[in-house]
Amino acid sequence: MNALSQPLADTLAEHRRFLLNLAALQLGSREDAxxxxxxxxxAALTGLNGFSGEVPLRAWLxxxxxxxxVDAIRRRVRYVRLDPDDVLPDD
Incomplete structure (x- = not known):
């Protein structure tokens, strides 16, 4: 039985916790995860036509x-977080 034959929201909810835990391990932040x-x-909903069912839905997700x-990690590297206690000297 194809996993997408179930209501889509229920199908995605089945995988949400696993994906959240995996992302949190990689990113170190529940919010970022x-x-x-x-x-x-x-992205999965946008590219749903690209899911052939040849691999399990979880593997595709x-x-x-x-x-x-990877995109989230790249965004982190681009931005330098400033410490509010650091003050630039007046010229």
């Missing part, structure tokens, strides 16, 4: 998630 999982679901995690 939640963001990438939401991005993963959005993990593949998308891996790319979203």
């Amino acid at each position: 939640d963001d990438v999982v939401q991005d993963t679901f959005a 993990v593949g998308i998630l891996r790319h979203k995690i």
